[in-house]
Amino acid sequence: MTPQALKRALIKRAEAQGFVLTRVTSAVLPDRIARDLADFIGHDYHGEMGWMAETQDRRDSPDHLWPEARRAVVLAMSYAPLDPPLEGLARTGHGYVSVYARSRDYHDEIKGKLKQVAAVLASAQAQVKVFVDTAPLMEKPLAQQAGLGWQGKHTVLVNRQQGNWLLLGVILTDAELPVDPPETDHCGSCRRCLTICPTNAFPAPYQLDARRCITYLTVEHKGPIPHEFRKPIGNRIFGCDDCLAVCPWNKFAVDGQAYRRQMRDDLATLPLGEMLALDDAAFRQFFASTPIKRTGFARFMRNVLIAAGNSRDSTLVPQVKACLDHAEPLIRGTAIWALAQLLDPKEWHILRERYQSLEPDLTVQAEWLSISDPEQGLIS
Numbered sequence: 117m118t119p120q121a122l123k124r125a126l127i128k129r130a131e132a133q134g135f136v137l138t139r140v141t142s143a144v145l146p147d148r149i150a151r152d153l154a155d156f157i158g159h160d161y162h163g164e165m166g167w168m169a170e171t172q173d174r175r176d177s178p179d180h181l182w183p184e185a186r187r188a189v190v191l192a193m194s195y196a197p198l199d200p201p202l203e204g205l206a207r208t209g210h211g212y213v214s215v216y217a218r219s220r221d222y223h224d225e226i227k228g229k230l231k232q233v234a235a236v237l238a239s240a241q242a243q244v245k246v247f248v249d250t251a252p253l254m255e256k257p258l259a260q261q262a263g264l265g266w267q268g269k270h271t272v273l274v275n276r277q278q279g280n281w282l283l284l285g286v287i288l289t290d291a292e293l294p295v296d297p298p299e300t301d302h303c304g305s306c307r308r309c310l311t312i313c314p315t316n317a318f319p320a321p322y323q324l325d326a327r328r329c330i331t332y333l334t335v336e337h338k339g340p341i342p343h344e345f346r347k348p349i350g351n352r353i354f355g356c357d358d359c360l361a362v363c364p365w366n367k368f369a370v371d372g373q374a375y376r377r378q379m380r381d382d383l384a385t386l387p388l389g390e391m392l393a394l395d396d397a398a399f400r401q402f403f404a405s406t407p408i409k410r411t412g413f414a415r416f417m418r419n420v421l422i423a424a425g426n427s428r429d430s431t432l433v434p435q436v437k438a439c440l441d442h443a444e445p446l447i448r449g450t451a452i453w454a455l456a457q458l459l460d461p462k463e464w465h466i467l468r469e470r471y472q473s474l475e476p477d478l479t480v481q482a483e484w485l486s487i488s489d490p491e492q493g494l495i496s
């Protein structure tokens with residue numbers, strides 16, 4: 117088969133698997149990308165994602181990860197939601213789950229489909245490796261170089277027809293497939309994604325300080341969430357979609373059907389009272405095979421407690437109070453903050469007198485102390 121015919125067969129198989137975009141680029145990224153990655157890590161924007169720094173020398177270009185790689189086939193699956201997702205932010209008694217997480221884990225979902233596409237290359241005796249956010253690979257710069265779209269000012273890939281509700285997958289191969297031209301930037305003077313960000317996570321257009329991003333804070337960050345972010349988090353209990361949802365290029369996006377088939381509508385907004393009632397086993401069962409399960413019970417409850425604190429819903433108080441006796445310090449500590457939002461200061465001080473002297477964990481002690489600090493102004 118000629119390289120052109122092989123590429124056509126690849127695209128046909130990708131379309132059959134539900135990918136909305138499939139393009140090919142060189143497996144070499146320019147030095148500029150390596151410098152941007154070094155800058156990102158040098159500024160500590162990766163926070164606790166130490167794996168980004170550890171793999172930096174392989175991550176900056178696919179041929180550093182796999183020297184035989186000649187081409188990167190970059191594919192996108194649309195997960196464009198049917199309804200405007202940010203409406204869920206107004207339902208303060210419910211936790212908001214970002215759109216990508218309302219389904220079976222996309223890593224599993226897309227990897228299976230990528231393997232089906234890669235089989236076309238394998239059957240032509242080419243070597244292949246498939247990736248969905250599973251290896252040190254810079255998928256967005258590769259996608260831009262392949263012409264799938266451009267990295268918008270929010271750093272996420274945007275396509276003129278599909279918008280930015282896209283999940284990316286990559287197949288590296290030693291086959292010499294014909295390459296596609298790169299895409300250019302179409303953000304123009306727009307700044308919508310930058311101004312809507314609740315936590316000011318963009319130090320400049322096209323740059324993200326992950327440590328300030330609600331997705332990082334609710335999904336990747338392990339310990340207590342810094343106080344300054346707790347109110348801006350609102351009811352977002354897993355991820356955030358604000359910068360994606362406001363992008364004007366989404367108005368042309370129509371094609372999320374392939375992904376939607378395995379989405380769980382019951383995960384869009386979750387009643388906080390029901391979430392507070394979960395124990396570890398019930399959590400695992402309810403979120404089985406979703407990305408939420410990977411954060412683990414303690415981090416999830418930390419997020420739910422922040423949303424409960426922000427809900428101003430006093431009917432949640434008994435459940436939040438019960439968390440003060442939880443074996444997990446992260447849960448006890450966040451419950452202290454949530455109660456400071458929900459209770460009258462006098463009632464909160466009574467609890468502090470009862471619990472603080474008995475508290476063995478230093479991070480939880482710090483919560484009692486930080487909230488009673490008048491400088492913080494969190495309670496009277």
Ligand code: B12
Pocket residue numbers: 149152153156165214215216248249250251252253254255256257267270271272273274280281282283284285321322323324326329331332336354355356357359360
């Ligand atoms: C780490 C990571 C995160 C981190 C950091 C995000 C980030 N922007 O880096 C956190 C946890 C915050 C995160 C959040 C999300 N993520 Co994420 N994440 C990744 C991961 C694993 C690596 C990204 C990476 O390499 N970051 C490092 C920095 C250096 O890369 P960068 O953003 O491309 O940086 C560029 C710019 O800074 C630019 N730059 C720097 N200076 C300047 C100056 C100028 C003038 C210009 C033009 C450019 C420029 O150059 C850099 C290199 O191109 C990828 C998967 C993968 N392996 O690629 C998924 C990935 C990026 N995430 C994805 C998704 C869906 C999300 C969320 C939307 C999920 C959600 N709804 O909650 C949010 C989006 C938040 C946001 N605005 O980015 C998708 C994005 C798909 C797409 N359409 O682009 C990916 C590709 C996963 C996938 N396989 O689909 N994610």
Ligand code: SF4
Pocket residue numbers: 270312313314315316317318324328329330331355356357358359360
């Ligand atoms: S996902 Fe949310 S918190 Fe993160 S950069 Fe976008 S708007 Fe900001």
Ligand code: SF4
Pocket residue numbers: 268269270274302303304306307308309310362363364365
């Ligand atoms: S919202 Fe505006 S600035 Fe942000 S990515 Fe979309 S077009 Fe670019």
